Amino acid sequence: MPDLREFPQNESSLTHTEMTDCPRREWVLMDTDVLVAGAGPIGLTTAIELRRRGISCRIIDPLDEPRQYAKAVGIQPRTLELFENMGVLRQALDASTLMRGQIMYTNGVEVGRVDLTLPEDVPYWFLCLPQYSTERILTERLAELGTTVERGVGLTAFEQSDDAVTCTLSDGSTVTARYLVGSDGAHSVVRKGLGLSFEGGAFAESYMLGDVEVDWSIPSGYSVRANHTADDGTTDDLLVCIPLPGHKRYRMSMLVPEELMPDESSNKAAVQHGFSTGKTPELHHIQAVLDRLSPEPTTASMLRWSSVFRISHRIVDAYGRGRVFVAGDAAHIHPPTGAQGMNTGIQDAHNLAWKVALAVKGVATADLLETYDAERRPVGEEVVGMTVRNAREGIGAGESSIDTAMRRQAQLLIDYSESPLNSGRDSSSPHVQPGKRAPDARGLRRDGVQYPIRLFDLLSGVDHTLLLTSDGSAASINSLEKVADAVIRSAHGLLDVYAIVPPGTVHVDSLVPIIEDNDSQLCAAYGIEGTAALVIRPDGYLGFRGHPENISDYFAKVFAVSRE
Ligand SMILES: Cc1cc2nc3c(=O)[nH]c(=O)nc-3n(C[C@H](O)[C@H](O)[C@H](O)COP(=O)(O)OP(=O)(O)OC[C@H]3O[C@@H](n4cnc5c(N)ncnc54)[C@H](O)[C@@H]3O)c2cc1C
Numbered sequence: 001m002p003d004l005r006e007f008p009q010n011e012s013s014l015t016h017t018e019m020t021d022c023p024r025r026e027w028v029l030m031d032t033d034v035l036v037a038g039a040g041p042i043g044l045t046t047a048i049e050l051r052r053r054g055i056s057c058r059i060i061d062p063l064d065e066p067r068q069y070a071k072a073v074g075i076q077p078r079t080l081e082l083f084e085n086m087g088v089l090r091q092a093l094d095a096s097t098l099m100r101g102q103i104m105y106t107n108g109v110e111v112g113r114v115d116l117t118l119p120e121d122v123p124y125w126f127l128c129l130p131q132y133s134t135e136r137i138l139t140e141r142l143a144e145l146g147t148t149v150e151r152g153v154g155l156t157a158f159e160q161s162d163d164a165v166t167c168t169l170s171d172g173s174t175v176t177a178r179y180l181v182g183s184d185g186a187h188s189v190v191r192k193g194l195g196l197s198f199e200g201g202a203f204a205e206s207y208m209l210g211d212v213e214v215d216w217s218i219p220s221g222y223s224v225r226a227n228h229t230a231d232d233g234t235t236d237d238l239l240v241c242i243p244l245p246g247h248k249r250y251r252m253s254m255l256v257p258e259e260l261m262p263d264e265s266s267n268k269a270a271v272q273h274g275f276s277t278g279k280t281p282e283l284h285h286i287q288a289v290l291d292r293l294s295p296e297p298t299t300a301s302m303l304r305w306s307s308v309f310r311i312s313h314r315i316v317d318a319y320g321r322g323r324v325f326v327a328g329d330a331a332h333i334h335p336p337t338g339a340q341g342m343n344t345g346i347q348d349a350h351n352l353a354w355k356v357a358l359a360v361k362g363v364a365t366a367d368l369l370e371t372y373d374a375e376r377r378p379v380g381e382e383v384v385g386m387t388v389r390n391a392r393e394g395i396g397a398g399e400s401s402i403d404t405a406m407r408r409q410a411q412l413l414i415d416y417s418e419s420p421l422n423s424g425r426d427s428s429s430p431h432v433q434p435g436k437r438a439p440d441a442r443g444l445r446r447d448g449v450q451y452p453i454r455l456f457d458l459l460s461g462v463d464h465t466l467l468l469t470s471d472g473s474a475a476s477i478n479s480l481e482k483v484a485d486a487v488i489r490s491a492h493g494l495l496d497v498y499a500i501v502p503p504g505t506v507h508v509d510s511l512v513p514i515i516e517d518n519d520s521q522l523c524a525a526y527g528i529e530g531t532a533a534l535v536i537r538p539d540g541y542l543g544f545r546g547h548p549e550n551i552s553d554y555f556a557k558v559f560a561v562s563r564e
Helices: 015-018 043-050 077-086 089-094 131-144 189-194 283-293 341-360 370-393 402-409 474-490 521-527 553-560
Strands: 004-005 027-031 034-036 057-061 103-108 109-115 155-160 164-168 172-183 197-211 223-230 236-246 249-257 306-316 324-326 462-471 495-501 515-516 535-537 542-545
Touching: 034 164, 043 057, 043 077, 043 109, 043 131, 077 089, 077 155, 077 341, 089 131, 131 283, 155 172, 155 189, 155 462, 172 189, 189 324, 197 535, 223 283, 223 324, 236 283, 249 283, 249 521, 283 402, 341 370, 462 474, 474 495, 474 553, 542 553
Parallel strands: 034 057, 034 172, 103 223, 172 324, 462 495, 495 515
Antiparallel strands: 004 027, 103 109, 155 164, 164 172, 197 249, 197 306, 223 236, 236 249, 462 535, 535 542
């Protein structure tokens, strides 16, 4: 049933004075708040994050069935933090296998071994989870939230006005939505419809992929990179094996033999990225590469699927225009080196969805949605550059230390330092600043809970979180309650507030939940002393740090003025 909503009432972020100057708006019949085009991992994440915030959405995909092959296998530690927030962490851990490290061979000789370890402050490690499992888990979560993917129907065209986007689907129907998110992959109809450029280039080589079992003695959980170097120093043969859940099962990728080369003469203008529809590699093609490059004699069996694919590196010139946005491969494509593509797209979706949700609820500032491009396009540009560099020079090339290289691959260093949303930033301070990922802290205690809790437990909601430090005295709690009351109003009620008190504090009556920083881990992780406020955004980034009296600087950038 379409619902009838009037935009100026529900969505406007204009002040009352500005509204009186507005031309009269028409009533618009909405089918849904947001249409999500594409039910790959990025569209599914977008839809989940919208539904968790009570926003109506439809999600469509021309494929009758989800794909049953694994493009993305590597899941980064940062993505697992997002999965925890989305309520799919257990499912992802259950269905995956640990990525312990990589062993490198050149001309049959082991030349290096990297163990993928992370310091204790990082909650999760690197996992291998085939993309079909990721999509299944996300689809199930979305269904729990009441939304089912509409399959067998794709987006063919759209038009946007000041108030809505009218989308035409492949079955001839139209959908009117407040916003359209194009998560429709590398050949995106949404990107083309917006007229965005997609600058970059294609790699000359074609590759083939196969999902097989082997009988070698390589230790469990290690990927293998084996190459052959010619006399002139160039690599002329390559095999990369990524562990999959199962017994000695790997997703293997290698250069494609001449007989399987795709014929690209007919479609030179198209974006050359992803799987080709031509000839399919067979077990003997993979065995031939293993016979040349495997670190020890081995036999491949149980071929589950295989394909030939090409890789390009491209990025759009804008992540959206007006009411229409692109995310994931629709916005950026690059080599699979270091398992960055899907993980980056999942963070695009996280960044976009909470902002769209606030806009749909009519409580966002006029500029909030523009920060999606401002924050995510620099990240996309960095990922494209890094993966192209790593494909040519190896992962970690140019990094100052192993720790930095690990954290960067894990996507823990992605930040929005230049974001217009940041407030209270002091770039000369050594402590975590607005625009950076908000780190976890353990050892917290709260009344009624017998075990230590983590900061991330407090961030498991869908809104902003405000942490206010207090010495726990009645006077301090009283003044903190006043701050909380004012800020909750300016955030239209969409804010969770906690008082952070030192260990051993005698609790006084408080309207704000009190959290004891039992081992002072929270204050240490954030470098806090005395009276302080921290605002953590719904996507887990620090938005503000500073004195409580300055908090409104941040909220004024996110939330429209409350008319209460
Ligand atoms: C060989 C290989 C290995 C990779 N390994 C990794 C890895 O280990 N880790 C990692 O993070 N990334 C990896 N990637 C990248 C990763 O697969 C992509 O970044 C990821 O699939 C992007 O997700 P997406 O949802 O944006 O696009 P897609 O997965 O391409 O999904 C797009 C969806 O949109 C649908 N669609 C298309 N047209 C329309 C339309 N008109 N209307 C509606 N829907 C439409 C499609 O049917 C599809 O379901 C790899 C890529 C390749 C090629």
